[in-house]
Amino acid sequence: MKISLDLLLILDAIERRGSFSAAAASLHRVPSALSHAIAKLESELGITLFLREGRKATLNEAGRTLLDDGRHLLRAASELERRVQRIADGWEAEIRIALDAVIPIENIFPLLKRFYAASCGTQIRISGEVLGGTWDALATGRADLAIGAPGDPPSRSGIATRLLCTHTDFVFAIAPDHPLASWEGDIPASELLHHRAVVVADTSQELDARTVGLLEGQDVLRVTDIRSKLAAQRAGLGIGHLPRWLAEPELAAGRLVKKTLGTPRSTFPLHLAWRSQRTGKALQWFIEELANDDVLAALSEGI
Numbered sequence: 001m002k003i004s005l006d007l008l009l010i011l012d013a014i015e016r017r018g019s020f021s022a023a024a025a026s027l028h029r030v031p032s033a034l035s036h037a038i039a040k041l042e043s044e045l046g047i048t049l050f051l052r053e054g055r056k057a058t059l060n061e062a063g064r065t066l067l068d069d070g071r072h073l074l075r076a077a078s079e080l081e082r083r084v085q086r087i088a089d090g091w092e093a094e095i096r097i098a099l100d101a102v103i104p105i106e107n108i109f110p111l112l113k114r115f116y117a118a119s120c121g122t123q124i125r126i127s128g129e130v131l132g133g134t135w136d137a138l139a140t141g142r143a144d145l146a147i148g149a150p151g152d153p154p155s156r157s158g159i160a161t162r163l164l165c166t167h168t169d170f171v172f173a174i175a176p177d178h179p180l181a182s183w184e185g186d187i188p189a190s191e192l193l194h195h196r197a198v199v200v201a202d203t204s205q206e207l208d209a210r211t212v213g214l215l216e217g218q219d220v221l222r223v224t225d226i227r228s229k230l231a232a233q234r235a236g237l238g239i240g241h242l243p244r245w246l247a248e249p250e251l252a253a254g255r256l257v258k259k260t261l262g263t264p265r266s267t268f269p270l271h272l273a274w275r276s277q278r279t280g281k282a283l284q285w286f287i288e289e290l291a292n293d294d295v296l297a298a299l300s301e302g303i
Contacts, residue, residue, distance in 0.1 A: 002044045005077055008070035010034050011049070015059055015067055092144075092280040094123040098137035100148030101130045101200055101226040102243050102270065107299050108147065115285060122282040128225060132210040133203025135159075138273055140206050144283055146273040147299065153273060154207055160276040162290065165300040166269045171247040173256040175236035181257050188262040193218050198229050198238035213241060213265050241265055245302035270300070 013023035014034070024031040042048055049063030059067060099105060105126070112124060129137050131150060137143035139156050153161050172187075174180055180187060180195060196219040202209035214220065221238045223229050230246055232238060234255050242256075250256040272290050274283060289295050 002041060003066070003070070005074065007037060007041055008067070008074055010037055011059075011063065011067045012071065012074065014038075014050075014057055018056060020057055091119060091122050092282045094125055095145065095282045095286070096125045096127065096137075096143045098127050098129045098134050098143035098146040098149075100134040100146070100150060100270070101128060102150070102303055103148040103299065104243075104245050104302060107301060110298060111286075111289060111295065114289070115282075118285060119282055129203045130200045130225075131202040131204070131212065132207050133205075135273070136204040136207040138275055141275075142205075144275050145286055146271070148303075149271045149273045150212075151210065151268045153271065158275060158277045159273055162272045164270040164272050164296060165303070166267065169244040169303060170241035170265055171244050171251070172239070172259050172261055172265070173233060173242050173247045173251065174239050174259060175234055176254065176257050178236050178239065180239060180259060183259065186260050186262040189215060192239065192261070195219075196221055196238035198223060198232045198240045200224070200226055200229050212268075243303055270303070272296075 010023065010027070013026050014020060017023045017026055020034050020038075021031045024034050027034070038049065047062050049059060049066065050057045051060050052058075097108075099108065105128075108126075115122075115124070127137060127143060129143075129146075132154075134146050134149040135154050138146050138149075138159050139154055148164060149161075153159060178195075180191070183191070193215050197214055198221045199211070199214065201222040201224065202211070204210070219238075221232060223232055226243070226246065229240065230242060230250065233240055233242065234250060242250075247256060247258070251258055274287060279287070290299075
């Protein structure tokens with residue numbers, strides 16, 4: 001390869017310092033070494049890169065293009081060096097977080113902001129999961145940390161848990177033009193059975209899928225995420241519960257109406273969970289932060 005990172009560093013120094021001699025001094029080399037390296041590159045590429053006026057060297061259009069694009073490579077190489085050093089110091093290259101659909105993603109942004117300020121290198125990957133899929137992501141190695149994993153953990157070793165909250169506030173909400181919108185009083189299960197339910201499909205890949213609130217024999221419309229469920233219920237395609245943080249703006253705007261049921265939906269605990277066999281510095285940072293009551297309150301706000 002004709003263009004190396006070293007040559008890009010030389011070009012960068014010459015452009016910043018304005019001359020070969022000044023660039024050589026900044027790189028702790030002799031000017032003749034820089035002149036030879038640039039002349040060799042120009043010969044191999046069959047182009048000139050500088051306009052030379054006495055001791056002054058100015059990049060021409062070709063040289064400017066090479067340096068502008070090359071600086072992206074220099075920054076990437078510098079970032080790679082820092083990341084490799086951080087990994088050698090015990091910081092993971094990437095932390096994968098499985099976030100259950102009942103947790104607003106906005107709730108974790110302050111936590112991530114503090115993490116980025118502390119870690120300087122570990123990448124974050126967030127996957128949206130539903131019901132058993134949040135546990136499945138940990139059990140199958142798709143995630144290192146789960147936030148909002150619902151119900152009981154799977155009977156598998158290597159997973160540590162901590163309670164996030166026990167109260168999950170859901171609203172039974174339907175479109176104003178849905179047949180049940182005019183129902184007086186509590187709606188019995190026998191009536192719900194005659195109406196399609198909208199549910200978010202469990203994202204489990206290996207563990208058994210879980211369901212909540214479905215009646216045996218009830219027609220079901222399965223969607224891929226919680227906001228699609230909201231849209232489907234708002235369109236009158238079915239009925240179902242929604243997290244309060246998602247339902248309240250729709251109720252206030254009149255796009256959904258709240259109804260009560262004869263048999264209220266049972267609540268279930270939400271957990272924090274992580275792969276206990278992998279505890280690098282990044283995961284340990286999250287574990288320590290998630291032991292703080294204020295952090296837990298912020299994560300569970302609105303749910």
